[in-house]
Every structure is written in structure tokens, then in C-alpha cells.
Amino acid sequence: MLPFLRSDLAQLAAYKPHPGGLGAEAPAIVDRLDTNESPYDLPAELKQKLAWHYQHSLEANRYPDGSHAELKVAIAQYANESAHTDWVQPTHISIGNGSDELIRALLIATCLGGEDSILVANPTFSMYAITANTLGIPVVTVGRDETTFAIDCTAAQAAIADTDAQPIRVVFVVHPNSPTANALTEAEIEWLRQLPDHILVVIDEAYFEFSQTSLLPELPQHPNWVILRTFSKAYRLASHRVGYGLAHPGVAAALEKVRLPYNLPAMTQTAAQLTLQHRAELLPIIETIRQEREKLGDRLRSFPTLRVWPSDANFFFVRLDPTALAPDLDPDATLDRLFNTLKQQGTLIRKTSGGLRITVGTPEENQRTGDRLQALLPEICASASGR
């Protein structure tokens, strides 16, 4: 026991980064389909450009631009282009060391030190609750429809209206959601629109480039909305850690106050600017990933033991169909066996929320995912006594 630590930290665990260790007998080829990154690294010419900047223009001994001035201009331009708007300015933007940093900045700027709580609809991205917990901020959870994974807006509305409970100050939604891959429906968006001004609505559009559906055009009418985006997925820069928030200038200014002063290393700013400059070459591969998604979806749906949900993102959420399992099998233990066998074979995916989240990879990776599932599923779902 370290007596100087906050006592509530004893209940918290450190975020366990994926991929987890594969151990000594790691297979030669590992398909990393567990973190929804792009399967494509930056093209060699872009890496060369980045290396050129490091050699010729970047001063390693100087602090980076703490205001992110040039990058904000480039992001504003891309944001306008991406959502067919013309009003996004650098003053609407705050840039974080990954959107994870912005999630923390949002929590610091809203609930920290007060009594108020945040609301999330599970299953969803775990970082909202994890980060809130580290700051001592209570998390109120509601569920989702078991068939569509739409947010239980009735329960959410009741939680907000409950005057005996801690007031809810921030609502986090993901559009499309992770791990379930569904975009917000018109009914869910309608619910967000009518939330009162004193509640901040965070709309995480990490997978926007894959879904091509954004709430950015509505932001001017909603000073209590923040849209989060990231360079970690479609922009292939997960290693560089950069995400951004789009919001009313007052909200953006609050985020600027609470983030760390030099949060974005110079190389990261340069990398983000380069990928934006070269987006005409980088973004078309999203169409390839979307086509691969359709192919992988068809393959997954062909397995009678799997239940597959539609995807608006670059990953699938699947569960074992309980009616297809031999009656003597425990569903969770069976899912564990499937997950672990795939891992031993070199397919890393995510086990979460009673199912599996599978990233769309390269055509070869998706082929292997399909082949391995096809070989494994009948055996895994068959009666334990018959094995």
C-alpha cells in the first residue's frame, strides 16, 4: 500500500493495450484485427517526405507549436470539405494527443471537482468510463436495443430527469458506435437535438470516413455539441496520436485551457499536415476497405452459427448464435475458446460485450479470417461430449 495514493485508485486497472502478448509460440503472420486501425501503412513517398522534414526543417531542440496554428487551418479546410460546410474556422477546433486526450479534457472542463456525472449507452467505447473513473467522475449507464443496438433513449431520458440522482452533465455517443458498428438513427439524433443546453453532447465520429455520415452540419445550431474525430483510423496515423474536437468557439476555448501546453509533438503535427495535404491520394483506399467490408460481411453471414450485425464502420460485431450451440456448452466459455484459438493461429480480434469485434483488414487478412472461422466454428459449437 502506498499511503500517498488516492484510495479509489486501488479499484482501477490500467488500460490494457491491445495486442496482448502472444507468448513464445507466436505465429509468424499475425493479422492485427483488434484495434480498428487502417491495414495500410503510409505510402513510402509520404514517409520519405516526413523523414525529409525531420532532417531539414524540424528543430529537435525547440518546443513544437503549442497553438497548432497551421494544423488547425488544414483541419478546418478538411472538416468543411468532408461535411460540405463552409463555416468551420480554427477557433472551432481543439487538437489532442489522440481523441483520448480530448475526452479527458472534456471531462476536466465539465464534471471534474463537481458532483455531476456522465451518461453512456453500453456497449460502447470504453475510454469514456475509464477516463471518468480516473478523475472520480460518476458514470451512469443505460442499455441498447438487443437487435439494433440503438440507444435506449427512454432510459437515458429517465436518467436525466431523475432529480434524486446526480445530475448528468455530459452524454457520450459514438457515430457509428464501437464495438457494435451502427450509426446513429434519425430517432437517436432527434433525441440528441432536444437535449437541454446545460448538457454537453459529445458525438465521437472516429469512424466518420468509413460511414460518411456526420452531424457537423448541425453543429452551429447546437452550442452544447462537440464532434470528435481522429487521425488514428482512416488517416493511418495511429502511431502519431492525433485527434481533434469541433465545437462552438467557447467550448473549443475551454478545451484549449485544460489540455497540456505542448501536447502534440512536432513530428505528429507534421505527419497530420502531410496526410491532409495528400488526402486525395490517401482517402480513396477507404472505398476499397468498404468493398472489403461488404465481402467480409457476406462471408461472416454465411456461417450459420454466427450472428452478424450490419457495419457502418471498418469492423464487424458478431456473436455466437445461442440456438446453434450444443446445449452442454457455456456460451461465454465457447466464445473464449474461439477467441483464443484464433489468437493462437495468428488472428487477433477483440472479445467484448458478449461477442467479437473484427476489424476489416487487407483482402488477404479477411480471407484468412473467413477461412479460419469456417474451419473452427463447426467444431467449437459442437457438443463438448462429442469432441
Ligand SMILES: *Cc1c(COP(=O)(O)O)cnc(C)c1O
Ligand atoms: C479508435 C477510437 C478513437 C480514437 O482514439 P485516438 O485516441 O484518437 O486514437 C476514438 N473514439 C472511438 C470510439 C474509437 O474507436
